[in-house]
Amino acid sequence: MSLNDVLGFENSSGLYASTPKEDFLNHAWQDKNSIIRIEQLEAVVRDKIAPAALSEIRDGLKKVGMSIRLNPYIMELIDWRNVETDPIRRQFLPMISELEADHPCMSVDSLEERNTSPAPNLVHRYPDKVLFLVTSVCPVYCQYCTRSYAVGQDTPSLQKDNVTSANGWAAALDYIRSTPTIEDVVVSGGDIARLKPQNIKVLGNALLDIEHVRRIRFATKSVSVQPMKFLSDDAWFSAIAEVAKRGRDMFKSVFVHTHFNHPREVTPLVEKAMRRLFAESIYVRNQAVLLRGVNDDSKTLIELTKKLGRVNIQPYYVYSCDMVMGTEHFRVSIEEMQHLEREVRGATAGFNTPLFIVDAPGGGGKRDVHSYEYRNDKYGVTGYRSPSVDRNRMYFHFDPLRTLDAEARAEWRAPGGREAILERLRLAKPIPVAAE
Ligand code: SF4
Incomplete structure (x- = not known):
């Protein structure tokens, strides 16, 4: 071969x-x-x-x-x-x-994960779900990473927050144990491909032992960028399989979430890795990111969706690229994202069709791209409500500057322009939302 x-x-x-x-x-x-x-x-x-x-x-x-x-x-x-x-x-x-100059509303932590952290390395935003950040390293580093504030090594332009290692998990586990509303734990980072097999077992079993935890999602990009990990690292693969089997025996689900963005990434070696996972009844969902110049055309997205389906990976989400500093060149407008969603929907079975999601800046969580309740075309501003996070707040997304007309672009870029536009649109403070 x-x-x-x-x-x-x-x-x-x-x-x-x-x-x-x-x-x-x-x-x-x-x-x-x-x-x-x-x-x-x-x-x-x-x-x-x-x-x-x-x-x-x-x-x-x-x-x-x-x-x-x-x-x-x-x-x-x-x-x-x-x-x-x-x-x-x-x-x-x-x-x-x-590279393009950042939109003035970009930030280092656009989802404000650090503001919704009840214990070190834990993000708790939705009532029944937490995000557990268990490592800060990955097998590869993606330039559009949402968590660039924490993931990877320090670089000249970004000093990273210190995300945990195994001996820093106790407080987060205590919080999950003492919060009975939590049913769903996303184990991410970083990437669990970098965890030792023993730590996967310790963590997975500790979570399964918590009665109210019903679902665990192990997040790893390795299915896409290092598929041989599932074929040659037997101890690591067996650790995941063991936790998943114990979960099944307890009538709990343990899934793998991964991250393919382009159909060329779905290689014969990926199929081999997926055959091993599938044989162990470990199901895999994909969370793609919509990236300009990578997959922002319907032909590529449809091909990606169909190729993932063929290797039994569920094409679960296509996310908008988060408003993280340094990623302006990757971003596409909400209108373009809606257009792509319409093109992709219907190309294959509905259960295998990804949801197109905006992770609302400021911590609003995941919203269907079509579900906005506020829109200003001139300045490219889109507002989403997220009642399960905060019933009284609207969360705003800003289209990339390149997609606006020259006058609006100049206004955003002018000194004090951001504040002036937000004030004019009355977005400086959260827009009050009528009580239901
Ligand atoms: S694998 Fe995930 S966490 Fe790691 S750099 Fe890429 S997007 Fe970020």
């Missing part, structure tokens, strides 16, 4: 063509040979791309706050001959010319 067979990508770059297949298909070899510095990247791709493109990436990396980590598997998936437009490269390596 050649690398092309593994990747299902006929013109794979061949960067690792001389690597023995057993090494390439080993998760530890992938981790060990991951690229975390620009010098390593340069050494590997120097002969494959034009010096100008390399210099674009070098300058892009100097500017952004997110760390880089690319394993050889992802490096092979990138089409280096067309690196400027390649949708895989764009997710992990910024080019300086594609």
Whole structure:
């Protein structure tokens, strides 16, 4: 089996063509040979791309706050001959010319996760659900990461918050134990691919032992970016399988949530990993992010949806890219997102069709893209209500500046422009919502 067979990508770059297949298909070899510095990247791709493109990436990396980590598997998936437009490269390596100045309403933690944290490493927003941040590291780092404030290593432009390790979980577990409304725990970070098997068992079993916890979701991008993790790391796979089996025996659900954005990521190796998960009755849901230049066209999204369905991954969500600083070039407008939703719905069975979701800035939680109750087209402002979070508040999303007319763009960018626009639209304070 050649690398092309593994990747299902006929013109794979061949960067690792001389690597023995057993090494390439080993998760530890992938981790060990991951690229975390620009010098390593340069050494590997120097002969494959034009010096100008390399210099674009070098300058892009100097500017952004997110760390880089690319394993050889992802490096092979990138089409280096067309690196400027390649949708895989764009997710992990910024080019300086594609970056855009942030909308003035962007922030470091746009979902305000740190304001709804009742215990270290825990986010509690919806009545019956918590987000448990168990690690700050991932097998790869995505440039649009919502949690760039905490995930990855410190970079010159962003000093990361310190997310937990196993010995920092006690307070969060105590909070979950003492809060009977919590039924659903999302175990995320970072990525559980970086947890030791023993810690997956300790954490999974501790959560299953809490009677009111009915559902656990393990979040890992490794299905998409390191599928060999499920095939060569037997101890890690067995830890997940053991927790899932115990959950089933207790009539509780333990699912895996993952993150594919482009159909090219659904490779033959992903299918192999999914066959192993499926055989253990471990079900997988996908949460894609709508990213300009990656998947913001209906053909790509429909192909992604159908390819995920074929390997038994449920295409659960397509999220709007959060309003996190440094991601303006990835964002699309609400109108465009609505258009894409209409194109995708009906292309396949309804249960396999993703919901298009805006995670409302300010902590409103997940809202259907079509469900807004306030809209100002000129300034690209969309308001969502979220009664289960705060009945008296409206949460606002702001379209990327590039999608507005020149006058509105200039107003947003002018000194004091943000405050003036918010004041004029009477958004400086939450809009009072009529009592129901
Ligand atoms: S894998 Fe998830 S948590 Fe990690 S960098 Fe990517 S989006 Fe962020």
